[in-house]
Amino acid sequence: MINKMSSSLKNKNVVRSLTVATAIAGLTACGGSHESKDMEKEKRNVVPAFDVASLDTTIAPCENFFHFSSNGWIAENPIPESEPRWGRFNELIEANNEKIKGILEEFSDKENLKKGTDEQLIGDLYHSGMDSTTIENNGLKVVEPIFEKIAAVDSREAYVDLMAELDMGIASNPFGMYVGPDSKNSTVNALHLSQSGLSLPDKDYYLKDDSASVLIQQQYQQHIAKMFVLKGDDEATAQAKAETIYNVEKAMAGNMMSRVERRNPENTYNKMSFADADALMPNISLVQYTQLSGVKADSVIVGQPDYLRALDQLFAQFPLEDWKTYSSWKVFTSAAGYLPTAFVEENFDFYGRTLGGSKEMKPRWKRVLGTTNGLSEQLGHLFVDKYFSEDSKKAVESMVEDLRSAYRERIKQLNWMGDATKQKAMEKLDAFTYKIGYPNKWKDYSDLEIVRDSYLQNVYNLGAYKTKENYAKLGKPVDKDDWFMGAHIVNAYYNPQNNEVVFPAGILQPPFYNPDADDAINYGAIGGVIGHEFTHGFDDQGSKYGPDGNLEQWWTADDRARFDTLANRLIRQYDAYEPIEGVHVNGSLTIGENIADLGGLTLGYYAYLKSREGKDPVEPIDGFTDKQRVFLGWAQVWQMHATDSYTRKQVMTDPHSPAEFRVVGPMSNMPEFKEAWGCDNTGSAMVKSGEEEQIIIW
Template structure:
C-alpha cells in the first residue's frame, strides 16, 4: 500500500514538490531521515536487511500496553489522533458553527463517561425486549431487515449497494457472507491450540455479556452455546479469504425470483421491501452456498436460538458504547485475540468513532488546519510522473505481447487520481446529534449512511466519492473506478517530508504511489479493464506467463516464517506482495532520474541508492504482539512488516549493487531466480 516513483522535473527534488508543515507547529521538529542510531550495524545488509535498517529502533520501541503493534504507521496514527483530539475538543466547546457543533457534540457524548455509566444497559433495553417479543421466523427476518435500516449493524449476512463489477456505471444490491463475531471462520473450525483458546474464550465472553444484562448464569450459559452453534454453522459455509479474492468466484448474479428459489425460506421481495429497496430485479451474491446454508438453518434451528443470536448481535455491536462493565468485557475478548494489555485511551477511541461516523466534516476541519492547499496539485504532478515511469516499464516488458501491452497502457492512462481530500464534502446537516446520547448518535449517523447508500440505486454512479477519510494513514486503489487515492494523512514522514532528500522521499511516498498503481495490475486488479468493468483483456499466453511469475511470488512468501510454525500465506497476500514488488521497482527507476542519484554524493555515510532502500525498510519497522501477528497471518492480505521490507528487494539487482550483497549472504538470490514482473 505504499510507493514512490518518477519525478522528471529538471532541477527540482521531490522535496520541492510538497510541504506539509502544519500551521500550528511553531517550530518544525528536526527529523533524522536515515538515523544510524536506529540501525543494527552488527547485522549485514545481506543477512537480514530489515534488522540491519531497523534493529536498534525495534529494541527501543516495544509495543505500548494499549496497542497491539507499534511501528512507523502507528507513530503517524498517534500523531493524527492527537490532531483530531485538538479539533474535537475545540469543537466541543460550543462552537457557533453548526457543522463543527455536530462533531463537537458527538465527541462530548462519548467523553461523558459519568452519564454513560449511569445508563448501564438502558440504551439497548428496548432492543432486547423487542427481540424477546418475536413469535415467528417471519418476525425474525423482519427484525433483521429493520435493524439494518436503523443503523443497528448487519446480523447474519452482509448487504450493500455498490457498483456492478460488470456494469460499473450502474449500482446493484450485494449480499455477502457474514454472521460471525470472530475475525475469521478458522477460529470456529480449526482445533489447533490458538483456535481452541480463542473459541473457548469467546464462549465465556458471550456468556458474561448476557449476564451483564441481568440474565442468570445458567441461562446465559445456554445462550452462549446457541450463539456458538449458529456462528460455527455459518463459518462452515463461508469461503476462505483466498477464495474471496477471486472477483469472478464472488460475482454470482441472481434475478430476485431465482434467489427465492435458492432460499425458499426467505421471501426476497418482502426482504428487499423491508430494507427500503424498491425496483430491484437482480442482486449479486458473493457466496450462494452460504446463503443456502442460512436458509436451511432458519428452518432447522428453533426460534429461541435465533432470538438469542439477534440479542447477541445487539450486545456485540454496542458494548463499547455502554457502561464500563460492558466496555471492559468487550476489551477482555479483544485482548485474547490481539494481546492488547490496556484499553485504548477514551479520547482516542471516541476520536476514531467520530471520524468513522462524520468523517467528511472532521476531515474538512483536519485539512483546513493541517494541510497546505498548494500541496494537492504538487502531489498530483508527482503521481503523473510516476505513472509515466510505469508506462515506460510496460512498453519495455519482454514477456508481454504487444496486443496486451496496448490494453495495459490504455488502462494505465485511464487512471483517476484522488489526492488529499474530496472536491466536495458530504452534508450531515440532517443528522441529529445529542451531547448525551453516544449510542444514539452512532446509530443515527449509521442510519444516515444506510439511507445514503440505498439512495444510490437507480442513480448515476458518483465517482467523486472517497473510500477513506482525509486523516487516514493509508492509500488505496479501486478496481471498479480504476482510481488511486492518497488521503492527506499519509503525506507525512516517513513517507514524505519537504526537507528530505529525494532518496528518502522516493523510498517512501514514491513507493506508496507505485504500489497503488501496481494494484491495477496485480492478480486481482489485472482482471478489470480500463473502464473498471470485470473483463478479460489479456491474451491467454500472456495471462499464463503472468500467473507463472505470480506463482513464484506465492512460493517466495510461503517460505517466510512469522511465528513458531506460522508462515505467511503467499496466496492470501499475493496482491499486496505484487504491488510492493512492482511499486518499489517503479519508485527506484523514477529515483534514477533525479540529480541526487546522478551526483551520487553520500549523506551521513550512505550513498543515494542505499538511502533509498533504507527509507523503504524503515517504513515497515514494527513490533507486534504474538497474538496480533497470529491474527494478521490468518486475516490480513498484507505480509508482516519484516517481509514487506525484505521480500521485494531480493528481486532487485539495484539492492545487491547498493549493499554489495554476495552469494554467501543468506538473503542472496541468483540473478536468474529474481522475480521480475512489472
C-alpha cells in the same frame, strides 16, 4: 491499500489499501494539538529524513535488511501496553490523532453550535462519548428496547422484519446487503448480497482444531456468557446462550467462502434476477426484507450463492429461539464498546486482550476518537482546513505522474509479456485517475441527528444514516468523486472499479512524504506507496479489470499464464515466511499486496532514477548513496513490531504481510537492491537464491 482498515465501510471489499489502520497510544512523532502549519514545518526541519539511530549496524544490510534498518528503532520504541503493534506508521497516526483531538475538544466544549454543521456533529458526538457519567447513568437504556423487540418476535416472518431493522446500523445479520458498482458495468450502482454475521475475525477461527484455536473458541464462549451475566442473566442461562450462539455462528462459518476465494472478483460476481436471488432462500423473504429497507432492485449481485442456500437450510434447522438468541448477541456485542464500563472492560478483555494482543485499553479519548471516524468526511474536512498544505498536494501530484511514466517504461521492457497485452496495459495505465489530499466536494450531513447525551444513540443514528445513504445510491450512476477514506487517514487505496489511486492528506507526512527530505528518501517511501497502489491495478485480481473499471479479459491467454506462473512463485516465497514458530504467512491471501509491494518499490526506484536524469550526481548522506537511500526510505515506513497474538490474527485475516516481509520480500527479488548494496551474488539472504531465482513481475 497499504494498510487494512478496521472500519466497516460498505463496499470496501474491492478497494485495496496499504495496511491495517489500528489506532494508537503512547508517543508522538511531531506536533501537538493546536500547532500551526508554520510550527509544524519548523519541527520537521529538525527531524532527519532517515535517522541513522534506527539502524542496527551489527547486522549486514545484505543479511536482513529489515533488521538492519529497523532494529535500532524497535529497541528504542517498545510496543505500548495499549497497542498490539507499534511502528513508524503508528507514530504518524498518533501525531494525527493529537491534532484531531485538538479539533474535537475545541468543538465538544461548545454547547450551542448550529445543528447539522460539521462542528456540531463532531463536537457533540465526541462529547457524548467522553461524558462517562451520563454513559454510566444511561446504562442499557438505549439497547434494552431492542432486546425487548427481539424477545417479542414470534414467527420467522417477524424475524425477517427484525433483521431488516437491525441492518439499519444496529447489528449485522447472517447476510449483508449494500449498494455499490456493478463490476461489469462500473458506472452503475447495483444491489449486492454477501455472507456476513460472524463475531470472530474469520471463519477459520471456528473451524480450526489446533490447541491455540480451540482455546480461543472456549474463551469466546466464556466471554459471551460473562457478558450475559453482566446484563443480569443467571450463570446457567448465560452458558446456554453462549453455546447456542457459538453453534449458530460455527454452522454459518462452515458454509462460508474463504478470504482467499473471496479475493477473486469472478468468484463473487453472481448476477441474477431479484426473483432468482429470492429463491436462494425460500425461508427468508428478500421481498419482505428489502421492502422494509426501502430498497427496490430488479437484479442482485450475490457474493456467495452457495452460502445463502446453506443459510436457508440453517434457518430451517435451528429453532427460531436460537436465531433470536444469536441476534440479541449481535446487538449486544456491537453495542458493548459504547455501554457502561463493566461491559466495555469485558468486551476489551476478549477482543482487545485475548484476540487482538493489546495488554491494556486505550484511554477513553482515543476510543471515542475512533468512533468519530464514523464522521470521517467531516473530520477530514476540518483536519485539511487546519493542517494540510497545498504545496504537498502539488509535489505529490507530480510524483504520481513520475511513477506513471516509470511504469510505462517498465511495461515496455517486460520480457514475459507480449506486445498486444502491453498495448492494453498501457491503455489501462493511461486511464488511471488519482485523488490527492481531500475530496473535490464535501458531503452534507446536516440532517443527521447527533445529541450530547447519548453515545450509543448517536452511534445508531450515524449507522442508520450511512446505511440509508448507501441504499439511496441504488439505480443512480456511480459518483466518481466519492472517497472511501477520510482525508485525515494514514492510508491510501486503489479502487479497481474507478481505476483510481487515492492518497488522503493524512499520509502525505513523514515518514511517507517529507518536504525537507532528500528526493531518494521520498521516492522510496511515498513513491513506493504510489507505485504500490498503481500496481494493484495490475496485481493478480486488479489486473482482471479494464481501463474503465469493468471486469473484462484484456490479456492474451499466454501472457496470463506467464503472469500466473510468476505470481505462483511469489506465493511460494511468502508461504515459506514464518513470523512465529509454526505460524506461516499465507502466500495466497497476501499475493495481491506482495505483488504491489514488489512493483511499488521497483517503480519508486526507477521514478527516482528518472527524476535525476540530466542532473549532477548526488553526494552520499550519512555514508549512504542516493540509490541506497531509496531502499532506506521504503524500509523506514515499515519500522514496526507486533505482539504474537496480533501477528497470529494478521496472518489469518489481513491481506498484508507482516512488516519484515514487506521489506525483505520485495528487496530480495530486486537486482537493483543487490547492486545498490553490493550484495554478494551467492549466499546472500537478501538476494533470493541467486539471481535467476529472483521474481520480476512489473
